[in-house]
Amino acid sequence: MSVNVGLDLGSTAIKVVLTEGRKILWHGQTPTAPGQESLAQILTRKGLTELGLTSRDVGQVASTGYGRRLVGFAEKAVDEILANAVGLFELSGRTARHIVNIGGQDVKCISLDEQGRVTDIKMNDKCAAGTGRFFELVARLLDTPVSDFTDLSQAATESITLNSTCVVFAESEIVSLMAKGTKKMDIVKALHESVARRVASMFKYSELNEGLWLDGGPAMNKALVTALADELMTEVFVLDKPQYTVAYGAALCLN
Amino acid sequence: MSPNDTRRERLYRKTAQKVQAEETQILDWLRARDDYRPELDYFLAQLADRSVRAVERRSGRKVVRLLCNQAPLELFLAAGLQPLRIASGSFNEASFSVHNWPALTCPLIKGILTGLILDPNLLTGPWVIPSSCDWVVKFWEMRLEVSPLDMTANDKELMFLELPHFKNRPKSRNRWLEEVLELKKFLESLTGRKIRRPELLQAVSTVNRAWQAILALKDLRRQGRISSVYFSAVMGAFFLGDLDTWSNQVTALCQKLWPAENPAPGIFLAGSPIFFPNFKLPVLIEEAGLRIAADDLCSSERVFPSGQVLEDTSEFGLTAALAGRYHQGCLCPTFGDNERRVNNILSQTEESNFQGVVFTVLKGCHPYDLESVTIEKTLKKHGLRYLRLETDYSAEDRPNLLTRLEAFASSLKGVRGVS
Numbered sequence: 001m002s003v004n005v006g007l008d009l010g011s012t013a014i015k016v017v018l019t020e021g022r023k024i025l026w027h028g029q030t031p032t033a034p035g036q037e038s039l040a041q042i043l044t045r046k047g048l049t050e051l052g053l054t055s056r057d058v059g060q061v062a063s064t065g066y067g068r069r070l071v072g073f074a075e076k077a078v079d080e081i082l083a084n085a086v087g088l089f090e091l092s093g094r095t096a097r098h099i100v101n102i103g104g105q106d107v108k109c110i111s112l113d114e115q116g117r118v119t120d121i122k123m124n125d126k127c128a129a130g131t132g133r134f135f136e137l138v139a140r141l142l143d144t145p146v147s148d149f150t151d152l153s154q155a156a157t158e159s160i161t162l163n164s165t166c167v168v169f170a171e172s173e174i175v176s177l178m179a180k181g182t183k184k185m186d187i188v189k190a191l192h193e194s195v196a197r198r199v200a201s202m203f204k205y206s207e208l209n210e211g212l213w214l215d216g217g218p219a220m221n222k223a224l225v226t227a228l229a230d231e232l233m234t235e236v237f238v239l240d241k242p243q244y245t246v247a248y249g250a251a252l253c254l255n
Numbered sequence: 256m257s258p259n260d261t262r263r264e265r266l267y268r269k270t271a272q273k274v275q276a277e278e279t280q281i282l283d284w285l286r287a288r289d290d291y292r293p294e295l296d297y298f299l300a301q302l303a304d305r306s307v308r309a310v311e312r313r314s315g316r317k318v319v320r321l322l323c324n325q326a327p328l329e330l331f332l333a334a335g336l337q338p339l340r341i342a343s344g345s346f347n348e349a350s351f352s353v354h355n356w357p358a359l360t361c362p363l364i365k366g367i368l369t370g371l372i373l374d375p376n377l378l379t380g381p382w383v384i385p386s387s388c389d390w391v392v393k394f395w396e397m398r399l400e401v402s403p404l405d406m407t408a409n410d411k412e413l414m415f416l417e418l419p420h421f422k423n424r425p426k427s428r429n430r431w432l433e434e435v436l437e438l439k440k441f442l443e444s445l446t447g448r449k450i451r452r453p454e455l456l457q458a459v460s461t462v463n464r465a466w467q468a469i470l471a472l473k474d475l476r477r478q479g480r481i482s483s484v485y486f487s488a489v490m491g492a493f494f495l496g497d498l499d500t501w502s503n504q505v506t507a508l509c510q511k512l513w514p515a516e517n518p519a520p521g522i523f524l525a526g527s528p529i530f531f532p533n534f535k536l537p538v539l540i541e542e543a544g545l546r547i548a549a550d551d552l553c554s555s556e557r558v559f560p561s562g563q564v565l566e567d568t569s570e571f572g573l574t575a576a577l578a579g580r581y582h583q584g585c586l587c588p589t590f591g592d593n594e595r596r597v598n599n600i601l602s603q604t605e606e607s608n609f610q611g612v613v614f615t616v617l618k619g620c621h622p623y624d625l626e627s628v629t630i631e632k633t634l635k636k637h638g639l640r641y642l643r644l645e646t647d648y649s650a651e652d653r654p655n656l657l658t659r660l661e662a663f664a665s666s667l668k669g670v671r672g673v674s
Contacts, residue, residue, distance in 0.1 A: 066654060066658075079658050079661035079662045079665065080658060081658060081659065081661070081662030081665075082661070082662050082665045082666075085662075106655065110662075117666055117669070118662055118663075118665065118666040119640070119666070120641075121642060121659050121662055121663065123655060123658070123659055
């Protein structure tokens with residue numbers, strides 16, 4: 001058996017996908033920490049063991065993400081925009097025309113043509129606004145895990161506006177809202193709307209077609225999906241495991 | 256001397272050292288590359304010392320400081336003066352300016368203003384400022400904040416060229432000609448020498464020779480035989496010494512046997528200018544597996560608007576023709592009727608053999624930012640791939656920019672979502 005390995009070394013998590021052809025055999029992730037190459041190796045070995053395979057069954061390895069050049073055992077380093085496009089286009093049944101990827105430290109908006117070729121790329125530059133880090137910071141401030149954000153947002157009763165998407169300014173704004181007694185659920189809903197506005201500003205409405213997919217870890221947050229759909233006034237599609245599309249795309253680039 | 260002065264002096268000294276280190280680092284890197292050729296020494300040596308004194312020594316002429324490139328260079332040369340375009344691509348100079356200027360000021364202007372603080376020789380002396388963008392218009396006001404001048408010195412040292420921002424109107428052309436005639440008088444007042452026909456003809460010929468040299472250099476780059484980082488270095492030395500010597504050196508450089516053509520996909524680089532030592536984008540473009548086939552940067556291929564065809568060779572006829580060329584031929588985005596810019600890119604698609612356009616916007620450079628919208632739409636309509644990158648002089652966005660450039664390279668190579 002020949003298994004290809006796709007590694008996505010992101011700023012928050014390392015994701016590994018093992019594939020046979022286009023089929024995903026296994027996927028797993030571990031938090032990013034120093035020694036990314038070893039962590040990726042350990043995770044790959046875990047996947048192989050669970051599949052009853054050994055390193056001899058590995059065909060090729062592709063790495064992507066910010067740490068893609070840190071992996072000595074990868075035959076190919078693929079930029080994460082291409083890996084994302086390739087992976088999601090395939091998993092969406094070739095219907096994706098726009099991808100919003102919210103990662104730990106960046107937001108990417110990728111547009112594709114009918115062939116899955118990248119036609120446009122937008123990325124936030126130096127600022128962590130609207131990224132996974134932003135959600136983590138708010139979670140710390142509210143002393144609530146990010147996994148509770150969907151339920152909290154759906155339970156919101158009042159509409160408030162969070163004016164800052166800047167991580168630093170948002171922190172003081174949220175502290176001030178909490179001091180005024182604003183309910184946690186209303187703050188969380190406002191947070192999603194604020195991130196959605198920020199992401200929407202990276203698109204030109206006139207160039208937005210059907211087939212917008214959200215991926216990356218924060219895509220599992222249904223309240224964010226709803227807020228983005230409201231802001232962009234279009235349906236937003238999400239896969240079951242949206243955090244693995246980039247690693248899967250890297251593996252596909254080996255085909 | 257008060258303790259504050261001592262502290263300030265230490266701060267200036269420290270910043271000057273950082274700027275020096277930044278420049279040395281890039282020059283060393285340029286010399287250490289595998290494709291380095293000794294013929295580049297001349298240009299790198301000039302970049303290593305861009306002080307007014309060094310430029311005056313090398314050119315044998317008194318320097319007139321120049322912002323932007325709409326002032327006809329031929330007039331300066333005919334007056335026996337050396338035009339020196341003042342610019343800065345230094346991250347340390349630009350970042351130092353946060354102590355004095357708003358954070359969102361154009362990085363180029365920020366860098367120049369710090370340069371004025373660090374080098375008093377740059378500060379005092381004649382200036383010619385074509386009123387291109389708002390930053391340039393407000394520049395002198397900011398310069399006076401650095402060091403006040405009395406009214407007499409101010410009038411003597413400064414010539415504002417009021418640039419009419421609509422090229423296609425006859426009224427604008429007439430107004431611009433008046434400005435250029437004023438410039439002629441201003442330059443004459445600096446030397447006490449009249450600019451006459453023979454000197455003008457000589458200057459036109461000097462600039463035409465420089466244009467021929469640039470054409471040869473452009474050809475070399477178009478073929479992928481010289482790296483864009485070296486192209487940028489050569490163009491960066493354009494104002495830094497005697498122009499005839501520069502042209503001869505470029506010609507010698509082009510005659511050198513260069514390596515085989517670079518097969519990387521070619522791109523056209525458009526947008527805000529790139530000045531030494533900020534070669535971040537050309538370097539990243541190469542790292543991403545692309546090569547710059549051509550550009551329309553006013554710091555590079557557009558350093559002046561082509562050679563001059565001589566029709567009316569009278570003194571007035573020559574001056575009027577120069578005024579027309581530097582106005583009509585200028586593709587600066589501060590013009591309100593600038594369709595020629597996008598047409599220039601489109602017309603070069605075939606001859607320069609590029610597959611996509613990278614448009615760079617310096618943060619705070621609003622005219623380029625605005626014009627990028629129209630350019631993007633037009634280029635995409637013509638089937639060209641387009642990538643817009645907004646950046647400044649810092650290095651912290653390198654990984655982010657590289658990711659986008661690598662993805663752009665993949666898209667130019669026709670990589671599809673599914674094999």
